Amino acid sequence: MRDLLIAFSLCAAVTVAQPDPCANLESGVEAEVQRLPMAKDDLGVFRAIGDRAIDVLGQCPQSARLWYLAARSAEVLEIWSSGQAFAAYGGLNKIVADALSHAPYSAPVATVAARVEGSSSLARKALTLDPNYQPARRALAETLAKEGAFDEALRVATVDARRGPMHLTRARVLLAAKRPADAVREAKKITPSQPDELAPAGDMYRDAQEVLGFALLALHRPAEARKALRAAASAGSVAAQRQLAK
Numbered sequence: 001m002r003d004l005l006i007a008f009s010l011c012a013a014v015t016v017a018q019p020d021p022c023a024n025l026e027s028g029v030e031a032e033v034q035r036l037p038m039a040k041d042d043l044g045v046f047r048a049i050g051d052r053a054i055d056v057l058g059q060c061p062q063s064a065r066l067w068y069l070a071a072r073s074a075e076v077l078e079i080w081s082s083g084q085a086f087a088a089y090g091g092l093n094k095i096v097a098d099a100l101s102h103a104p105y106s107a108p109v110a111t112v113a114a115r116v117e118g119s120s121s122l123a124r125k126a127l128t129l130d131p132n133y134q135p136a137r138r139a140l141a142e143t144l145a146k147e148g149a150f151d152e153a154l155r156v157a158t159v160d161a162r163r164g165p166m167h168l169t170r171a172r173v174l175l176a177a178k179r180p181a182d183a184v185r186e187a188k189k190i191t192p193s194q195p196d197e198l199a200p201a202g203d204m205y206r207d208a209q210e211v212l213g214f215a216l217l218a219l220h221r222p223a224e225a226r227k228a229l230r231a232a233a234s235a236g237s238v239a240a241q242r243q244l245a246k
Contacts, residue, residue, distance in 0.1 A: 022060035029053050029069060033198065042200045043080060046073045054089050057102075064103035071099040071112045072198050079236065092116060107133045108197070114139045120147060134160065134196040138169040150177035164193035164204050171211045180218035187212040206235035213240060 050073030077085035110126035126136035213228030
């Protein structure tokens, strides 16, 4: 009996001492995330993050962080690949749907889903899950603007210490509300800043130039508008490229 107890204790000790395999696998993906700020090819890093996250999710399907990284990587690369970046995994919409299914209480996952689906209800859910998560607040403001709820959108889009992201959202809302002069003023407040979620380095500049260009166009200032739109187009803005092609 004594020998049996000793053997059981040893087995329990070995079990406790074994590291969590998912934690180790997540650390490998996080190592890719840490490369982003210094990467020359940040889109390539996003591809590596997405691929590794999806591969690891086969073994760790309950990891909300990995689902966010997979969904966010697919969202970022969608614009650059005509929807083909993660086609082998079913594409952006499937990855986002799977992420929502497996991580329903993740504010970052719900935020990505809100943007992809254009859903204010998902954005509200994300903000309820984490009232301090600024990307969720921005997603809610922008989806409300698309629904025509401009006053509520502006109330939601309160600016904090990070000048860039929320000023961009406010400029978009004001442009949608047909207040281009206010949109221009807001766009000019956008300064390079630390993004509030994982994003390629050039996204803020591209999006700021895009909203500025369209606001100037609405104000019948074509020369200034073309300058901003050319900058946005060269940085990857499809909307700006289409406008300049007209």
